[in-house]
Amino acid sequence: MYAQMIKSEATQDDPEKLAAFQARIDRGEKIEPKDWMPEGYRKTLIRQIGQHAHSEIVGQLPEGNWITRAPSLERKVNLLAKVQDEAGHGLYLYCAAETLGVSRDALTEMLLDGRMKYSSIFNYPTLTWADMGAVGWLVDGAAIMNQVPLQRTSYGPYARAMVRICKEESFHQRQGYHLLLKMMAGTDDQKRMCQDALNRFWYPALMMFGPSDKDSVHSAQSMAWKIKMNTNDELRQKFVDETVPQAEYLGLTVPDDGLVWNDARGHYDFTQPDWSEFYNVLQGNGPCNAERMAARRKAWDDGAWVRDAMLAHGQKKAARRKAAE
Ligand code: 3HC
Numbered sequence: 001m002y003a004q005m006i007k008s009e010a011t012q013d014d015p016e017k018l019a020a021f022q023a024r025i026d027r028g029e030k031i032e033p034k035d036w037m038p039e040g041y042r043k044t045l046i047r048q049i050g051q052h053a054h055s056e057i058v059g060q061l062p063e064g065n066w067i068t069r070a071p072s073l074e075r076k077v078n079l080l081a082k083v084q085d086e087a088g089h090g091l092y093l094y095c096a097a098e099t100l101g102v103s104r105d106a107l108t109e110m111l112l113d114g115r116m117k118y119s120s121i122f123n124y125p126t127l128t129w130a131d132m133g134a135v136g137w138l139v140d141g142a143a144i145m146n147q148v149p150l151q152r153t154s155y156g157p158y159a160r161a162m163v164r165i166c167k168e169e170s171f172h173q174r175q176g177y178h179l180l181l182k183m184m185a186g187t188d189d190q191k192r193m194c195q196d197a198l199n200r201f202w203y204p205a206l207m208m209f210g211p212s213d214k215d216s217v218h219s220a221q222s223m224a225w226k227i228k229m230n231t232n233d234e235l236r237q238k239f240v241d242e243t244v245p246q247a248e249y250l251g252l253t254v255p256d257d258g259l260v261w262n263d264a265r266g267h268y269d270f271t272q273p274d275w276s277e278f279y280n281v282l283q284g285n286g287p288c289n290a291e292r293m294a295a296r297r298k299a300w301d302d303g304a305w306v307r308d309a310m311l312a313h314g315q316k317k318a319a320r321r322k323a324a325e
Contacts, residue, residue, distance in 0.1 A: 025226050030156035033099035041225050044218065045155055046100050047116070050107045051091035055119035060086045060291050062126040063135060071129060071256065077177045079132060079236060085168045092165065096157040105307075111296055120278060121208050123286030124200070130183055130190070134178015134197035136207040138243070144169045145239045149229035177246065184250050191251070199255045203273040209236040211275065240263060240268050 018038060024031065031037055046096065060083045067083065070076035094104040110116040120262060121139055121234050126132065151162045180197075183190040210216055210232040222228040230238075240259075258271035 002190045004134055022224070025154050029154075030159065031154050032156045040221070041227070042100050044222055044225065044227055045158065045220075046102050047106075048098040048222070049093055049100075049158055050102070050110070051117050051119070053090045054111045054116060055105065055122065056090035056093060057246075058118045058122045058296060059139075061292055061295055061317065062288075063125070063132060065126055066129065066132050069129070070132075075132075075179070082136070082172050082175065087241045089161075089165045089168070093158075096155075099157045108296075108300060112293070112300060114284070117209055117282065118292075120281045120286065121204050122292060123281050123288045124204050125288050127200075128193045128197060130180065130193035130197040131201070133176045133179035133183060133194065133202040136172050136174075137180060137246070138176075138198075138201050139208070140169050140172040140176060141243060142205045142208045142239050144173055145235050147243070149235075152226070152229055154226035165321060177250075180250055180252075184252070192252070195252055198252050202255050203277075206239070206273045207278045207281075208235075209239070211278065212272065215275070221230055234266040237267055240270050244268055302313060 017036060021031075021036065031038075031041075063086075064083050067076060069080050070079050094107060097107060097194075098104060107116065111118065115223070126135065127300060138233060147162055147166050147169060151166060152157055153159045153162065173225075180194050183194050210219075213219060213231045213233045216232050219231050220229060244254055244259065256271045258269065260269050261267075262269045280286065284293075
């Protein structure tokens, strides 16, 4: 899909080069932008980092929606900071992707014309203030579960971007949990809002880890290349195991009748998400897909004059420099 953007490498199929590359990965070495890499490795990284970057940017929308309605100055400042952090994460990740030979403009255009995805979770609406707590606790919580191992991913620029991102995501997770703790100490209506938020976000959060391992197209190769460090199901299980006691501490009920601690496995048994809903959202039919894409398209169109002005300025500067030579 990205072949046209990616520099062709005459040696890409050279078995010796491939073996040497895999040996570097197996030894735990980092691959850096100027190192030789197989075409598939580069494409997979562009796909994953690009999708990740788009998720950070689109992820600002459901929460940005609540900044003007935050119930106190402190909560407003927290939420503002969180949304700004997400923009920053998007930019680190676009920069990491650019080291693979693809421009940020090209990545954005691929998002807008449907060739690239963003995380399914951001196609769900944020209906009440309690959703700000649930998003921080569950969505950022799931993101951290996935991203902490990615700090050890084999591609240097991606791994380094993840270090900073994870520090900020953990602040996001805590502020969401803190918000729910406060609301759960409040009125019955506030408690009901928290339970309703958990009911709506639980399964979409589980879907963030991707399809079950048997349906994951990329996991096997991505794990061999250490682009992914764990399978989708491993991370989903870890998330459930860590999150259920947190829900209990809040006094909330996880909306899953099949949820039960399994002593023999040392894990919770739980009901899988409705995968038909997941694929439906991926196909653009979630509750907010159209709204999210319209917002991104508008932002891109509204920013065209800035990109044009920067380009014209750059061209003028280059022409002046050339004339002076
Ligand atoms: N949403 C949208 N698409 C998803 C998805 C999800 N939750 N999970 C999987 N998919 C897509 C994959 O992109 C792939 O489609 P493609 O071939 O067209 O690209 C297809 O479903 C099959 O899934 P695979 O398991 O084979 O795909 P991956 O190996 O790429 O695994 C992943 C999916 C676990 C999400 C992996 O890409 C990953 O770890 N990505 C990095 C983390 C990331 O992108 N996180 C976004 C979370 S949101 C966020 O961080 C914002 C923060 O502020 C909360």
